[in-house]
Every structure is written in structure tokens, then in C-alpha cells.
Amino acid sequence: MRLLLVEDDLPLLAQLSERLERQGYAVERADNGTEALYLGREFPLDLAIVDLGLPDLSGLEVIRRLRAEGKRFPILILTARGRWQEKVEGLEAGADDYLVKPFRFEELLARLNALARRSGGWASPRLDYGRMVLDTARQALEVDGRPVPLTAYEYRVLEYLMLHGGQVISKSDLTEHIYEQDYDRDSNVLEVLVSRLRRKIDPDGTIAPIETLRGRGYRFRLERRQ
Amino acid sequence: MRLLLVEDDLPLLAQLSERLERQGYAVERADNGTEALYLGREFPLDLAIVDLGLPDLSGLEVIRRLRAEGKRFPILILTARGRWQEKVEGLEAGADDYLVKPFRFEELLARLNALARRSGGWASPRLDYGRMVLDTARQALEVDGRPVPLTAYEYRVLEYLMLHGGQVISKSDLTEHIYEQDYDRDSNVLEVLVSRLRRKIDPDGTIAPIETLRGRGYRFRLERRQ
DNA sequence: TGGCACCCTTAACGGAGGCTGAACGGCTAC
DNA sequence: GTAGCCGTTCAGCCTCCGTTAAGGGTGCCA
Structure with a gap:
């Protein structure tokens, strides 16, 4: 499972990617929208996790463009606590699920599994x-x-x-x-x-x-x- | 067993957490609702003990929000003697059991064991x-x-x-x-x-x-x- | 039918990850 | 105060497994 992780909080990015890798994911990291877009275009991804609060290109814009270019891999968005309204825009932009920060890592894993399953057509693990x-x-x-x-x-x-x-x-x-x-x-x-x-x-x-x-x-x- | 202990009476918080740790629990402490919410979201908990009389966010609100976010670990609420009516609200908010202060520590342990047993999928200890x-x-x-x-x-x-x-x-x-x-x-x-x-x-x-x-x-x- | 990619299988290697005995030091109980 | 327990560290060893390489097989094309 090749996964794109977009998160501008660098410690969090490092921590998450490490744990995801330990779960067997091949993780591509990006800490800004431009890089995220590049990786999303260039690599054959199975999943993406996108934080909406990015410095340059907004996460929303990244998702919109990728979808506009025909990318169909499931996207999970992360939103900060106070900004849960963003989730609606995110889902409209083409995301598949959302998670409000902070979250338990296990919760993230569960959502990812669900997404991977849903897209791959699997009813159960x-x-x-x-x-x-x-x-x-x-x-x-x-x-x-x-x-x-x-x-x-x-x-x-x-x-x-x-x-x-x-x-x-x-x-x-x-x-x-x-x-x-x-x-x-x-x-x-x-x-x-x-x-x-x-x-x-x-x-x-x-x-x-x-x-x-x-x-x-x-x-x-x-x-x-x- | 990772346990969240929420109690605004600091000496009591210290005393309880120490004794719980001696029983083998890994204890996360919080003396206010905001912190409790944060810990409840961030950590993989197995149990929570929540005092309802908190300064900022009420314990009830903490429980409601955690449950709304899909957290399913058992929650035991603590209520002061005069306010035992709160227990009803607490249980409605999503708690699993209650204890009226003051209580014997052994009583608390017994309730926790019962809760841990009931959840977690194990039918017996x-x-x-x-x-x-x-x-x-x-x-x-x-x-x-x-x-x-x-x-x-x-x-x-x-x-x-x-x-x-x-x-x-x-x-x-x-x-x-x-x-x-x-x-x-x-x-x-x-x-x-x-x-x-x-x-x-x-x-x-x-x-x-x-x-x-x-x-x-x-x-x-x-x-x-x- | 021959030749050439492409693929399969086996064996071997080297490094990373895991195991364990020993020792240390802090805490607790007496 | 002191003896014992126990959590932790360290070092050395060992096992496992990801990778490479080589030789043989098989299908596809001219």
C-alpha cells in the first residue's frame, strides 16, 4: 500500500509516517501543497492523508486538482479542532473521509483500513x-x-x-x-x-x-x- | 491497561493516580475538562475515571464529546455526595458506571475491574x-x-x-x-x-x-x- | 524450429533485528 | 540501614530474511 502523507507540522509528519511505515505502508511525505501535488501526480498511490491547513497551496486545492486530473485513490483529510466546518468543503472537493485532530493513531488506522477496503471492493478485512x-x-x-x-x-x-x-x-x-x-x-x-x-x-x-x-x-x- | 483519570482536586488526583499506578494501570492525569478531552482523543485508552465537578468544561461535556467522536472505552464517573442526581445525566451522556464520593479505594478498584471485564470482549477476568x-x-x-x-x-x-x-x-x-x-x-x-x-x-x-x-x-x- | 527474451528456482551471503546472560542501581520492605 | 527485588542497560551472539547471482526452463517470434 503506497500512501501519500501531507502534513505541515513536521514533528507530526515524522511521527505519523514512521508509525505508518511500521504498519507496512510505503509512505510518501510532503509538508506543503506544491510537493503534495507533485507526488500525487507522479506516484502510483493507493491512499492519501491530507492536512487541510497548509502554508502555500491549501489542502483543498490539492485535492481538487488531483481529482480534476482523474486521480481516484481514496483521500482522508485531517482538520484542526476548531475548523471542523472545513470537513464539508473537503468532502465536496473530493475527499472520502475526515478525521479531527488530535486523534488516536489507532483511529487513523481504522479509517485507512476502511477506505482501502471500500476502494478495493472488500467487505471485510x-x-x-x-x-x-x-x-x-x-x-x-x-x-x-x-x-x-x-x-x-x-x-x-x-x-x-x-x-x-x-x-x-x-x-x-x-x-x-x-x-x-x-x-x-x-x-x-x-x-x-x-x-x-x-x-x-x-x-x-x-x-x-x-x-x-x-x-x-x-x-x-x-x-x-x- | 491505560487509564485516564480526570479530577480537579489535586491532592486527590495525585493520591488516586499513585495508587492506581501501583495496581498496574498506566495513568494519564487531567485536572480540567480541556486537558481531559485532549488526552481522551490523543491516547489509546482502556478506561477513564471522570469527576463531574470540573472548573471549565464540565465532565458531562467531556464524556458527551468523546462519545460523539466514537470513543468506546468504559467511563466511570465520580460525583460529590450532595450531587448524586448528576449520576443520571452522566450515564445518559455515555458513562458506564458511577461512584459517589467519598469512597473506599478498594471499591473503586472493584468497579474498574468490573468495567474492564465487561468491555474489551472478555466475558470473564x-x-x-x-x-x-x-x-x-x-x-x-x-x-x-x-x-x-x-x-x-x-x-x-x-x-x-x-x-x-x-x-x-x-x-x-x-x-x-x-x-x-x-x-x-x-x-x-x-x-x-x-x-x-x-x-x-x-x-x-x-x-x-x-x-x-x-x-x-x-x-x-x-x-x-x- | 531456432533463438531470444522473459521467467523460475535454488543456493548462498551479509546485515539487521532479536535474544539472553550478566551486571548495575534505585526503590521498597523489613 | 540493609538486603533483596526488579526494571533497565549493555554486549555479544545468533537467527532470519531480503537480496543477489547463476543456471535452467518456457513461451513467443521470425
């Missing part, structure tokens, strides 16, 4: 695909009812594929969503991760949930095989 | 996980029927993990719930505590209830191993 069940809250995979231990990166790859089940995910999409900004282009980390995932999920290859589409990427198979 | 049973009322652990003595901090760690059994608990989550506000980030106290816990619970490693998820945190194992 359990991704249930018959023999495979991914519990996003517990960060745990079960295959045929048995827990399958995954490492942090294996989990991230699988979660992203399952969240976009049925869709073709290009390798660059995957790497960009899983890693921070810069990563080595000619590396085969992803292939190694996918390989390990397939082996862990079913050594016998009876499920084969991850398809390879040559030259295009990977796809998590939604429908039952016949 | 006994967390029974087969070979391990944690008695939250007595703050005592039994393994295979034998009592296992724990120190205060060991107990807090284990209780938090067991209360969130199955979930991945990050180290920062754990420290935040166990310690007061500021703690040293690059310390390995938690690892030491977990290490001691594991050793005390089963020196032979036949239960191994606390899993380590590298880079992500710890998880108390719910399901039986096969």
Missing part, C-alpha cells in the same frame, strides 16, 4: 478465496485452514495481489507499491518472492493462485479452476 | 487459553495449573498480548500501552521482558505462546499447535 484466507488484521494467511507463515515482504506482495484479485499487476506496479522510492530496476527480488509464495501456498501446485502473464505481470486468480 | 490461564483480577498466571509468579511489567506485557491474542502487536504499540508517555526508543526492555516471560512460561519451549514476527512485532498464539 478477511480476504476469503475458498482454500485461501488472508486475514489482513492479523497479517496471517491460512490455506485449507492451516496457518502459513509469511515474512513481511512475502505478505505485502500477496496482500497487494489479493487486494487486486483478477487484475493484471505489472511488476513495476508491484515493486513501486511494495518498496520505497528508489529500487534497483534490474533485480529479480519480485520473482524470488513470488516463487517462495507459490511454494509456501501449495507445494503441490493444486491451487496455483498466482498466474504469470508474460511481459505483463502477475494476476491473482479469482475464479475457481475447473 | 480469566483469560483461559488451555495450558495458560491469566487471572486478570488477581493479576496471576497459571501454567498447567501451577502458579507462575510474574513481576509487574512482565504481567503488563503478557496481559496486553493475551488480550489481543492472534493479532500482531508492534513493539511501539506494546510500549505505548505499557509505559507512560515518553520512553527511550532504542532500548530493548521489551525484548528482555518477552525473553523472561517465555522462560517463565515454559522453560522447555513446549507451549511457545509468544511468536516473534520479524520487523513487525509479537503475536500471542491462539490456536493449538498440531
Whole structure:
């Protein structure tokens, strides 16, 4: 999950991004509207958190422009206590949810989960695909009812594929969503991760949930095989 | 258990918080409504004790606002003798229980235990996980029927993990719930505590209830191993 | 059918993260 | 005052896992 965090209070920005990263998000930071706009245009984002009280371009304007340019990722806005009226303008500008500062971090996480779920079309944090069940809250995979231990990166790859089940995910999409900004282009980390995932999920290859589409990427198979 | 204590009588505030801390609660103090509201919003609380007679924002208002913002932790209100009628308003505002001042400290403890039990999803103060049973009322652990003595901090760690059994608990989550506000980030106290816990619970490693998820945190194992 | 990308798999490595024994020092209880 | 307990720190060791690299496989095109 690649997330854009826009917040002009630098200590808060640092603290939040650190905790979000610990939750497995790849965080892009911005402390002003111009930078936020740039990052929002340039990066393939899954989510954005935007503080409305920014020094230069207002958060509202950032949201309006991004939406005008066709960006559809969910946006959560943060408003200061006294200015909760802004939330209405924010939602009209194209935000999806709001949170009044100060807030508990857990509350933020809950909202983010809800947004990610809503956009990805998921009804619950359990991704249930018959023999495979991914519990996003517990960060745990079960295959045929048995827990399958995954490492942090294996989990991230699988979660992203399952969240976009049925869709073709290009390798660059995957790497960009899983890693921070810069990563080595000619590396085969992803292939190694996918390989390990397939082996862990079913050594016998009876499920084969991850398809390879040559030259295009990977796809998590939604429908039952016949 | 992280607890918010709101009381404008400063000597009483100090005395109560000290005794509550001795009982193993991590106590956030506030002597006015504004601060109470701030703390209630900012911290991941498990319980709150609110005196209704506050100078600025009334305790009632604090409760109403917190509830309006979706906070669901149990709230116990304190009312002065002559004003016991306030208890009705308090309960209507969203409190869960009340106590009339003056009261015996043991009475307060009993109510808190009852509240903590009622919420949090545990039906009883006994967390029974087969070979391990944690008695939250007595703050005592039994393994295979034998009592296992724990120190205060060991107990807090284990209780938090067991209360969130199955979930991945990050180290920062754990420290935040166990310690007061500021703690040293690059310390390995938690690892030491977990290490001691594991050793005390089963020196032979036949239960191994606390899993380590590298880079992500710890998880108390719910399901039986096969 | 050959050749060339592209992909899979395995093995190995190195560093970060986690574990633990030992020691210290402050607090408490007696 | 003093002995013991306990929370914390530190250092050294170990394990794990993310990454790289290499060799073989497979599909797609001419």
C-alpha cells in the first residue's frame, strides 16, 4: 500500500509516517501543497492523508486538482479542532473521509483500513478465496485452514495481489507499491518472492493462485479452476 | 491497561493516580475538562475515571464529546455526595458506571475491574487459553495449573498480548500501552521482558505462546499447535 | 524450429533485528 | 540501614530474511 502523507507540522509528519511505515505502508511525505501535488501526480498511490491547513497551496486545492486530473485513490483529510466546518468543503472537493485532530493513531488506522477496503471492493478485512484466507488484521494467511507463515515482504506482495484479485499487476506496479522510492530496476527480488509464495501456498501446485502473464505481470486468480 | 483519570482536586488526583499506578494501570492525569478531552482523543485508552465537578468544561461535556467522536472505552464517573442526581445525566451522556464520593479505594478498584471485564470482549477476568490461564483480577498466571509468579511489567506485557491474542502487536504499540508517555526508543526492555516471560512460561519451549514476527512485532498464539 | 527474451528456482551471503546472560542501581520492605 | 527485588542497560551472539547471482526452463517470434 503506497500512501501519500501531507502534513505541515513536521514533528507530526515524522511521527505519523514512521508509525505508518511500521504498519507496512510505503509512505510518501510532503509538508506543503506544491510537493503534495507533485507526488500525487507522479506516484502510483493507493491512499492519501491530507492536512487541510497548509502554508502555500491549501489542502483543498490539492485535492481538487488531483481529482480534476482523474486521480481516484481514496483521500482522508485531517482538520484542526476548531475548523471542523472545513470537513464539508473537503468532502465536496473530493475527499472520502475526515478525521479531527488530535486523534488516536489507532483511529487513523481504522479509517485507512476502511477506505482501502471500500476502494478495493472488500467487505471485510478477511480476504476469503475458498482454500485461501488472508486475514489482513492479523497479517496471517491460512490455506485449507492451516496457518502459513509469511515474512513481511512475502505478505505485502500477496496482500497487494489479493487486494487486486483478477487484475493484471505489472511488476513495476508491484515493486513501486511494495518498496520505497528508489529500487534497483534490474533485480529479480519480485520473482524470488513470488516463487517462495507459490511454494509456501501449495507445494503441490493444486491451487496455483498466482498466474504469470508474460511481459505483463502477475494476476491473482479469482475464479475457481475447473 | 491505560487509564485516564480526570479530577480537579489535586491532592486527590495525585493520591488516586499513585495508587492506581501501583495496581498496574498506566495513568494519564487531567485536572480540567480541556486537558481531559485532549488526552481522551490523543491516547489509546482502556478506561477513564471522570469527576463531574470540573472548573471549565464540565465532565458531562467531556464524556458527551468523546462519545460523539466514537470513543468506546468504559467511563466511570465520580460525583460529590450532595450531587448524586448528576449520576443520571452522566450515564445518559455515555458513562458506564458511577461512584459517589467519598469512597473506599478498594471499591473503586472493584468497579474498574468490573468495567474492564465487561468491555474489551472478555466475558470473564480469566483469560483461559488451555495450558495458560491469566487471572486478570488477581493479576496471576497459571501454567498447567501451577502458579507462575510474574513481576509487574512482565504481567503488563503478557496481559496486553493475551488480550489481543492472534493479532500482531508492534513493539511501539506494546510500549505505548505499557509505559507512560515518553520512553527511550532504542532500548530493548521489551525484548528482555518477552525473553523472561517465555522462560517463565515454559522453560522447555513446549507451549511457545509468544511468536516473534520479524520487523513487525509479537503475536500471542491462539490456536493449538498440531 | 531456432533463438531470444522473459521467467523460475535454488543456493548462498551479509546485515539487521532479536535474544539472553550478566551486571548495575534505585526503590521498597523489613 | 540493609538486603533483596526488579526494571533497565549493555554486549555479544545468533537467527532470519531480503537480496543477489547463476543456471535452467518456457513461451513467443521470425
